[in-house]
Amino acid sequence: DAGITxxxxxxxxxxxxxxxxxxxxxxxxxxxxWYRQDPGxxxxxxxxxxxxxxxxxxxxxxxxxxxxxxTEDFLLTLESATSSQTSVYFCAISESGAxxxxxxxxxxTRLSIL
Amino acid sequence: xxxxxxxxxxxxxxxxxxxxxNCTYSNSASQSFFWYRQDCRKEPKLLMSVYxxxxxxxxxxxxxxxxxxxxxxxxxxxxxSDSATYxxxxxxxxxxxxxxxFGKGTKLSVKP
Numbered sequence: 759d760a761g762i763t764x765x766x767x768x769x770x771x772x773x774x775x776x777x778x779x780x781x782x783x784x785x786x787x788x789x790x791x792w793y794r795q796d797p798g799x800x801x802x803x804x805x806x807x808x809x810x811x812x813x814x815x816x817x818x819x820x821x822x823x824x825x826x827x828x829t830e831d832f833l834l835t836l837e838s839a840t841s842s843q844t845s846v847y848f849c850a851i852s853e854s855g856a857x858x859x860x861x862x863x864x865x866x867t868r869l870s871i872l
Numbered sequence: 873x874x875x876x877x878x879x880x881x882x883x884x885x886x887x888x889x890x891x892x893x894n895c896t897y898s899n900s901a902s903q904s905f906f907w908y909r910q911d912c913r914k915e916p917k918l919l920m921s922v923y924x925x926x927x928x929x930x931x932x933x934x935x936x937x938x939x940x941x942x943x944x945x946x947x948x949x950x951x952x953s954d955s956a957t958y959x960x961x962x963x964x965x966x967x968x969x970x971x972x973x974f975g976k977g978t979k980l981s982v983k984p
C-alpha cells in the first residue's frame with residue numbers, strides 16, 4: 759500500500775471551530791489531493807497541490823484552505839466548521855498530475871460537525 | 873459539467889456468476905480511465921487502469937469504447953470477497969493539470 763497517513767482518523771467538533779486535517783506521505787510524490795465523499799455524490803475534489811507551496815482549488819473549495827510547506831505534508835483547514843462539512847475526507851497522491859497516472863488514497867478521516 | 877455516470881445497483885449475484893458494470897462519460901477528450909473498488913468504510917483502491925481499448929487482469933476485464941464513450945468492467949467467477957462498490961474514474965486534462973472525475977459507484981453483493 760502507498761505510504762499515506764491521515765490524521766486524525768475520526769473527529770467530532772462543534773460548528774464554528776477551526777479544524778485541520780493532516781495528510782502525510784512517504785512516497786515523495788509531487789501531487790497531493792484532498793477529496794470529500796458524501797452519500798449520493800462521487801468523490802469531489804476540494805484542493806490539490808502540485809508542489810511545495812503550489813496549490814489550487816478543486817470543485818468544492820469554498821470554506822476550505824490548504825497548505826503544503828513540505829513535500830510530505832498536505833494540510834486541509836476548515837477555518838470555521840459548518841454542519842455541511844460533515845463528511846469523510848480522503849487524501850490522495852500521484853506521481854504525475856497529467857491524469858495518466860492513478861491516484862492512491864489514504865485511509866480517510868471521518869469528520870462530524872455538530 | 874463533466875459527468876461520469878454509473879448504475880448504482882446494487883447488483884446481487886451468486887458466487888461463480890459473471891457480472892458486468894457499465895460507465896458512461898460525457899467528455900470525449902478524456903484520455904485515461906480507471907476502475908477502483910471501495911469496501912464499506914474504507915478508502916478507494918485502484919483495481920485497474922484502462923489506457924487503450926481495454927485490458928485484463930485475472931478474473932477482471934475492462935473495456936473501453938471511445939466512440940460510444942463508455943467503459944465496462946467484467947468480473948468472472950465472482951467471489952464473496954468481490955463484494956464492494958466499484959468506482960469508475962475518468963481523467964480530464966485541463967491546462968497544465970489533469971483531474972479525475974469519479975462516478976458515484978456501483979455496489980456489488982456476492983452471495984453464497
